[in-house]
Amino acid sequence: MLYCCEPLITATEVTLKPLEKTHNQALRLITGGIKSTPIDAMLLVTESTTIGSLIKEKALILYEKLLRIPMDKFFSTYENRPRHLKTQSGLIQKAIELKKALQIDGKPKSLSPPMNPLADIDVVDTLAKKGTTILQCMDRPMSFHTxxxxxxxxxxxxxCNKIKARTKEKQWTVAISDIPDWPRIEAVSEFRLRTGHDCLAKHLHRLGLYTHPM
Structure with a gap:
């Protein structure tokens, strides 16, 4: 479903809706959830995310790969200027905006904080003894894999931050944290009970056989 999905970063929510629906159906098959099971609960227990977020991630990775094409400076020198003929942003424009929003910097950072070694003679002796073993900041651009x-x-x-903010008041947030480590049969049964969308949990709680009613 995500094969060559990078151009879909420019798609509207209406276009992505069928993909989201298919993705949610796949989550229900994996978790054993039913129609009323919260999407966030299925995302948490599978450690997955929405299809829109996955598309953005893959689009930004593709953009970084394009920047590193040998003997081709088109993408690395591209300027994100306003376009008069088209109102919808393209893949490159969206990727640039996304990279800026995430505050991702392609320049390597110094591995040690700036300091004045001459301020303390002990520091000078330490630097002299270590010699070239001290890692220095490199000027070359960050590799694609990094x-x-x-x-x-x-x-x-x-x-993680977004899903925690959405589910911080949900009773099942902590209850489902250990389910991924369970055997399949037990995990599906317990997931349905803990997410509160199965009447059996209430009956078992009333009989004293289950700790939570939902």
Whole structure:
């Protein structure tokens, strides 16, 4: 479903809706959820995310790959100027805006904080003894594999923060945290009980056989 999906970063919500629906159906098959099971609960237990977020991640990774095409400076020197003939942004424009929004910098950072070694003679002796073993900041651009890992980490952090904010008042947030480690049969049954969309949980709680009613 995500094969060559990068251009869909420019698609509208109406266009992405069928993909979201298919993605949600796949989540129900994986988790054993039913129609009324919260989407966020299925995303948490599968450690997945929405199809729109996955498309953005892949589009930004593709853009970084295009920047590193040998002997081709078109993408690296591209200027994001206003377009008079088209009102909808293209893949490159969206990727540039997304990279700016995530505050991803392709320049490597110094591995040690700036300091004045002459301020302390002990520091000078330490630097002299270590010699070339001290890692220095490099001027060459970040490699594609490093940038790819950085992008995935930034998206993962953003997803976690958003889903935590949406589900912080839900009773099942903590209850389903250990389910991914369970055997399939037990995990499906327990997931339905803990997400509160199965009447059996209420009956078992009333009989004293289950700890929570939902």
């Amino acid at each position: 940038m790819k890992a950085l992008i995935r980490r930034e998206f993962q952090t953003s997803r």
